[in-house]
Amino acid sequence: MNNTRHQTRSPLVLIAEDEGDIADILSAYLGRSGLRSARAMDGESALALHRQLRPDLVLLDVQMPKLDGWQVLTELRRRGNTPVIMLTALDQDVDKLTGLRVGADDYVVKPFNPAEVIARVQAVLRRSAAAEIGDTGSPTDVIRQGPLDIDLLSHEVFVRDHQPQRVPELTYTEFRLLAHLARAPRQVHSRISLLHACLPEGETQERTIDSHVSKLRRKLESVGITGIPATVRGVGYRFLE
Structure with a gap:
């Protein structure tokens, strides 16, 4: 297989699965x-x-x-924001939420319908x-809200200061949540509305949003930004307090 990437090629999906x-x-x-695929039989x-x-x-x-899925996912998130869907036979909420906290974007429980x-x-x-x-279709849009610059083209977030500081790499779900909230910073969004806006066709449990927000907050706190997103008790979230 020719591994040279080209913009006109269909997306490439890496299948990391040891069951042939x-x-x-x-x-x-x-x-x-219409999607290309490559296969790996172990974590390494x-x-x-x-x-x-x-x-x-x-x-x-x-x-x-060799390396289990959690270890692989942790390293993938250290490297960047490649979307990851977990395949798991562990049909327990704690396992699903662990994957989301580590940085999975979605998960499917075995046995599944292909x-x-x-x-x-x-x-x-x-x-x-x-x-x-960006949702507007404009590749140059930057959302400037509160202390943050959210670059919709580069998928990066910066703390606006005398010396701008880059926020650690966000998964695209975290980025989408942050951008969605920043577009209407005083609006309160329910968990279900955030699910529909930011995770369409994906997980339908409202607490999934809590997991993504928690991880997003930790990344923002690592660069000194606290209180974003803000929790509105009994309702959901908004960008600012």
């Missing part, structure tokens, strides 16, 4: 949907291929040899593309 049958099925369904190979191929999205199994996985992949890729150019 499952990987075969996912690869076939991705191909039918997944990280190596991620660095080599720079995929547009990673389908990441939790239980893999068509549902592809629908999730397509939804995540659409949201990722929208976050990169």
Whole structure:
């Protein structure tokens, strides 16, 4: 396979799954949907291929040899904001929320319908593309709100100061939440409205938003920004207190 990236090529999905049958099925369904795929059979190979191929999205199994999915996800988030969908047989809320706290953008519980996985992949890729150019479609827009500059083109956030400081890399879901709230900084958004606006076709549990907001806050606090997003007790969130 020629690994040279080209803008006209279809998105590349890295399947990190040690069960060959499952990987075969996912690869076939991705191909039918016009998406390219590459495969890794263990955590170490997944990280190596991620660095080599720079995929547009990673389908990441939790239980893999050498490095498990949580370890791989942690390293992927250290490297950047490649969208990640977790594949897990652990059908417990705590496991799902752990993935979201570490930085997963979505998850699918085994056994799953392959068509549902592809629908999730397509939804995540659409949201990722929208976050990169901004909902307005203008690639040069920068939202300046409170102490932050939110660059919709570069997918970066800076603290506005004498010497601007870059906020640690946000996942596209965190970025989308922050940008959505910043567009109407005094408006209170319910959790369900944030789900519909920022995670369409994805997770439907309202507490998913709490996990993403918590991780977003920690990244902002690491550069001295506190109170963003603000919690409105019993209702949801807004950008500023």
